Structures are given as C-alpha cells and as structure tokens.
Amino acid sequence: MDVLISPQQLHERLGTARRPVLLDVRWVLGAADGEEKYLHEHLPGAVYVDMDTELSAPAVPGEGRHPLPDPAAFAAAARSWGLNDGDTVVVYDDAGGTAAARAWWLLRHAGCQDVFLLDGGLAAWRRAGLPLESGPVEPLPGTAHLSWGHMPVASLRDVSRVAAEGILIDARAPERYRGETEPVDPRAGHIPGAVNRPSTDNLTPDGSFRSPAELGRAFVDLGVRPDRPVAAYCGSGIFASHEVAALAQAGITAALYPxxxxxxxxxxxxxAAVGPDPGRAENPPQKG
Structure with missing residues (x-):
C-alpha cells in the first residue's frame, strides 16, 4: 500500500488537471488552535478538517474519547471538503502526520483508494520552499460515494486475543504505557500483553517517516511476523492510525483498535498492566 507523497511530488501534481484534494488536519491533544493555525498559513487550496467534529463521533466513556464517526456523517463531511469519486487526497498536519493519519485511515476505511500522507507535513513543505497561503478555503461540494469497512478493525473483545496470539502495539508515550502518568483517562497503564512503540518512533528527527526497510526491521524486532495478527492502539485511536500507516509503509497489514x-x-x-513488562496485569485505582 502506498502511504506517502513527498512535497516535491505533491507540488508537481498541484499543477495538473487532476489536482489532489488537500486536507489540513492540525490537531494536538488539549489544544484548540488548529483552525487558527490553518487560517494563518496552509498549503494552497487546502481545506481545514476538524478532528473532533468531522473525524470522530462525540465522546462516550463506553466507546472512547474519539469514536469512529458515523459512516453517513463522515461521507457528508468528505463531500463538504469537495471530494468526488476518483479524486486523489493528500492529508497533512504540522506534527509528522500523527494527527493527519486519522483522516488517511478513515478515507481508506471508507473506500478511497488514492489517499496519501504528506511525508514530513507542513515542516517539509516549508523546508522545500514551496508556496503557502492564508485564509479559509470553501470548496464546491463534492459528490463522492463512500462505503465503509475497507480497513481492519479490532474491537475491545478482539485485542486480548491479538495480544496473546500476535502483537498488540501501544503507540503512546512510554511513561503512559508504563502507567507512570495518565493525564486524560481514568486509569493508568496498558492493555496486558501489549508492547510499546510510540508513534513518534516512526519518524526521523525532521518529522519525515523512516524508510520502509528501517520500519520493517523495527517491527520485526518488536515481534511482528507475517503469520501473526497485528493491531495498534493509543489513547483514543488517533496516534494508533499513524502506527497503522507506518506498518503499511513497511508492507504490514494491521488492525486499528479505535x-x-x-x-x-x-x-x-x-x-491494566503497569511497568515495562507487557504482561504484568494489575488494577490501579480509578481516578476520583
């Protein structure tokens, strides 16, 4: 599966008759200034996409902080971005794709074939000296016909089996995996049997993806094998999408636990397991 497009490749495509649809997915946990940053500066013609209202359903404790959106609502949002059948879509953010990967995954899940992450995101575009613009972009509504269910999904009931029979990857920061801190959710720790690989480890220091060969070696070292199931999770399903994208870049199919x-x-x-050991299960007290 082709996952990435370089700034130079994208710039060339923007000058063709089949111009890609550009989606700006700037989002950071705990911040609400993504749209403000977009309005200040974005790729030419890019449409702002809101993580909480367009790429997620409302938070419900039993479903998580960012449940998958309703398929019909997501299709309507995609059409509002100007998406038509057969369009190529390029998504980006200013955090190495860790947020934009959610849009990449959802569009793939909805049946879009030509969806790419801008490798290195906004920072790489700037380094290449390519043009930017400011202000809102209001595209003509599109007519895309989307479906659902084209990417593997793991449910709450599936993940223990994946951890036992294959590899369950926790894409959060190590201190959250170990249970040393938990700033958002009611309990600290990780799913018993999960191994830790922060999504940021998929990136080079400049925010670009590591090579497929380097990613492949890292996932093999983690225990990933072709004959074993693989799934990824994080805090609420956002950064885990980046893990799935990195696995796909390495030629590995993985499920997302939304x-x-x-x-x-x-x-x-x-x-809940705490500490660096994947399998030591405990039940730390809940907050409050």
Missing amino acids: GSWSQWSNTPGTP
Whole structure:
C-alpha cells in the first residue's frame, strides 16, 4: 500500500488537471488552535478538517474519547471538503502526520483508494520552499460515494486475543504505557500483553517517516511476523492510525483498535498492566 507523497511530488501534481484534494488536519491533544493555525498559513487550496467534529463521533466513556464517526456523517463531511469519486487526497498536519493519519485511515476505511500522507507535513513543505497561503478555503461540494469497512478493525473483545496470539502495539508515550502518568483517562497503564512503540518512533528527527526497510526491521524486532495478527492502539485511536500507516509503509497489514485506552480504561473489569513488562496485569485505582 502506498502511504506517502513527498512535497516535491505533491507540488508537481498541484499543477495538473487532476489536482489532489488537500486536507489540513492540525490537531494536538488539549489544544484548540488548529483552525487558527490553518487560517494563518496552509498549503494552497487546502481545506481545514476538524478532528473532533468531522473525524470522530462525540465522546462516550463506553466507546472512547474519539469514536469512529458515523459512516453517513463522515461521507457528508468528505463531500463538504469537495471530494468526488476518483479524486486523489493528500492529508497533512504540522506534527509528522500523527494527527493527519486519522483522516488517511478513515478515507481508506471508507473506500478511497488514492489517499496519501504528506511525508514530513507542513515542516517539509516549508523546508522545500514551496508556496503557502492564508485564509479559509470553501470548496464546491463534492459528490463522492463512500462505503465503509475497507480497513481492519479490532474491537475491545478482539485485542486480548491479538495480544496473546500476535502483537498488540501501544503507540503512546512510554511513561503512559508504563502507567507512570495518565493525564486524560481514568486509569493508568496498558492493555496486558501489549508492547510499546510510540508513534513518534516512526519518524526521523525532521518529522519525515523512516524508510520502509528501517520500519520493517523495527517491527520485526518488536515481534511482528507475517503469520501473526497485528493491531495498534493509543489513547483514543488517533496516534494508533499513524502506527497503522507506518506498518503499511513497511508492507504490514494491521488492525486499528479505535476505542483504544480511553475505552479500555473506562470499561469495568478490564485489567491494566503497569511497568515495562507487557504482561504484568494489575488494577490501579480509578481516578476520583
């Protein structure tokens, strides 16, 4: 699966008759200034996409902080971005694709074939000296016909089996995986059996993706094998999409657990493991 497009490749395509649809997905946990940053500066013709209202359903403790959107609502949002059948879509952010990967995954899940992450995001575009613009972009509504279910999905009931029979990857920061801190969800720790690989480890220091060969070696070292199931989760399913994209870049198909730790930790009776050991299960007290 082709995942990435370089700034130079994208710039060339913007000058063709089949201009890609550009989506700006700037989002950071705990911040609400993504649209403000977009209005200040964005790629030419890019449409701003809101993580919380367009790429997620409303938060529900039993489903997580960023449940997958309703398919019909997502299709309507995609048409509002100007998406038509057969369009190529390029998504980007200013954080190495860690937020934009959610849009990449959802569009793939909805049946779009030509969806790419801008490798290195806005920073790489700037380094290449390519043009930017400011202000809102209001595209003509598109007519895309989307479906649902084209990417593997793991449910809350699936992930323990994946951890036992294959590799379940926790894409959060190491201190959250170990249970040393939990700034958002009701319990600290990780799903028993999960191994930790922060999504940021998929990137070079300049925010571009590591090479497919380098990613492949890292995932093999983690225990990924062709004959074993692989799934990824994070706090609420956002950064785990980046993990799935990195696995795809390495030629590995992986499922996304959308509910992630925000669903797991809100579900009574689910065990939590703490520390660097994937399998040591404990039940730390809930907040409050």
